[in-house]
Amino acid sequence: MDFEYTPKVRQMRERLIGFMDEYIVPNEDRYHQEIEDNRAKGNAWVPTKVIEELKPKARAAGLWNLFLPHSARVPEGLSNLEYAPLCEIMGRVPFASEVFNCSAPDTGNMETLERYASEEIKRKWLDPLLAGEIRSAFAMTEPLVASSDATNIESSIRREGDEYVLNGRKWWTSGAMDPRCKIHIFMGKTNPEAGRHEQQSMIALPADTPGITVKRSLSVFGYDDAPHGHAEVIYENVRVPVGNILLGEGRGFEIAQGRLGPGRIHHCMRSIGAAERALELMCKRLSSRVAFGKAVSTQSVWHERIAEARCMIDQTRLMTLKAAYMMDTVGNKVAKAEIAMIKVIAPNMATQIIDWAIQAHGGGGVCQDFPLASLYCHQRTLRIADGPDEVHRNAIAKIELAKHLAIPGGVDKVEMPITRGS
Structure with a gap:
């Protein structure tokens, strides 16, 4: 397996980082302020102007609909392995994915419509979804x-x-x-x-x-x-x-199997980005604060946590890239164990690192002055959404047991969960 980024992906990655630095991060406060202003007026359910302003810029930059592979409607769509490092970058800021028309549940719904809908339905709903109009x-x-x-x-x-x-x-x-x-x-x-x-x-x-x-x-x-x-x-x-x-009737589980695999790996890619941002914020905070006469970053307990965080992130990234590679090369069904494993690993990893970052920020970590509380809530939710940890662990265990049992086609007979929550 070769996980080295292709020249195309390296170039797109640099372009995406530049876009995030120029347009997304500087507009985080504006995004949240728009929502609060609308809420104060009595209706928080109003699309933000900043998102609608940034969408055309993302499209002009060639950073649009990157999630959808093998579609004649979206020739710019990337493979799972190509998309992984880009989705990770988007995951650093929760609203960023929408700017690039790569946010859930639209991504999963667009993939569902592309794979399983009639041409009439595609024209009616898929095309405006791909255009970011609805x-x-x-x-x-x-x-x-x-x-x-x-x-x-x-x-x-x-x-x-x-x-x-x-x-x-x-x-x-x-x-x-x-x-x-x-x-x-x-x-x-x-x-x-x-x-x-x-x-x-x-x-x-x-x-x-x-x-x-x-x-x-x-x-x-x-x-x-x-x-x-x-x-x-x-x-x-x-x-x-x-x-x-x-x-057709009775094909719902078949559709769900095709829909939820990519959705799960996209969540995991974004989880890595969230964890990277939390680690960055943690390191900066620890280096800027003094307690008991010295920088907090000199305390050995934080050395342990920083080192552990780096190990955890890189391990998760490699596992996610492996799952993406397998989805691209042998298909979602064969990659079912890898998809289940990353769905367990990634949110747990991100939740732990964000928790450490919150601790490093003290009272600031749990308030709106930093993005950590929001990031934590989202990652903790992912341990339930698209299948709870327990269901995925159960499926992984069955696959592992089947390898060692004298059952014809044992691994292939293991059912994977079709779940979104509890």
């Missing part, structure tokens, strides 16, 4: 069941003539609070009597379809993540044309 939501997780096992979902998709009728209650439907959200991708059961993994289907529907009620926004450790947000959504007798079904 946003989207993914409705899978449900509050009344353990959604870490997606076979538990209770929402229904029932056919009536030329329409499907949708009923269900979803939560953690990221993006549904955003007024730019124009499409939901909804997972429900079309046939509860079918095999365990053939009951579910996915369907695309306009966000303004009658019967859809955004009940409330959900906060994450007190953060509402405006203007994007996460919502609890009620779907009550929502009627959708039959042609909006993706791939």
Whole structure:
């Protein structure tokens, strides 16, 4: 395996770093201030002007839709291995990915539409998503069941003539609070009597379809993540044309398998960027503060933590690059163990390093003067989102056990989790 960056990636990486330094980091305070100003006016769910101003600059710089490989619509799309170092850089600032049209859940939804939707649906929703003109939501997780096992979902998709009728209650439907959200991708059961993994289907529907009620926004450790947000959504007798079904009835698990693999590795790439920024902030803070007559950075406990942080980041990066390489060369199914492992490793690594950085900042680390509290909340959430640690560890263990059992095709028979939360 050769993880050396190609000349193209090295050049794009330098261009992206320059863009981040010139446009993203200097606008962090403005971004948050815009949201607070809108909240003070009574509505935090207003797209920020700074994001919309920066999108054309990113597109002009050739830093747009980099996440989507093998698409005739996106010839600039990179392989997973090529995208990894760029996604890591974006991960240093939470809102940066949106500037480059590389933010969740849109990336996963665009990949889903590209792979599994009809040409008519692609023209209607994929093209404006790729242009950054609209946003989207993914409705899978449900509050009344353990959604870490997606076979538990209770929402229904029932056919009536030329329409499907949708009923269900979803939560953690990221993006549904955003007024730019124009499409939901909804997972429900079309046939509860079918095999365990053939009951579910996915369907695309306009966000303004009658019967859809955004009940409330959900906060994450007190953060509402405006203007994007996460919502609890009620779907009550929502009627959708039959042609909006993706791939066909009973293919929902198949679609989810294809969708969540890239989504998980993108999260891990961004986690590395968040950890790198936390380590940088920690080192600067420790070197600038004096306690008991000497710089805090001279204390041996911090030497231990800094060294451990560097080891942890580099180990995680290598594992993530290996998973990306395998996804590109042998496919997501063969790379299932590597994807599961990085999904466990990366958020845990980032959470620990950000925690150390918070400790180094003292009281400043938990307030809004530094990005650490927000970074911590996001990384801690990733230990649940797109499958909790326990489910991924269970899958990894089964794969490992199957290597040593006399079961024909043992490893191939291990099911990977199709989960987004609990």
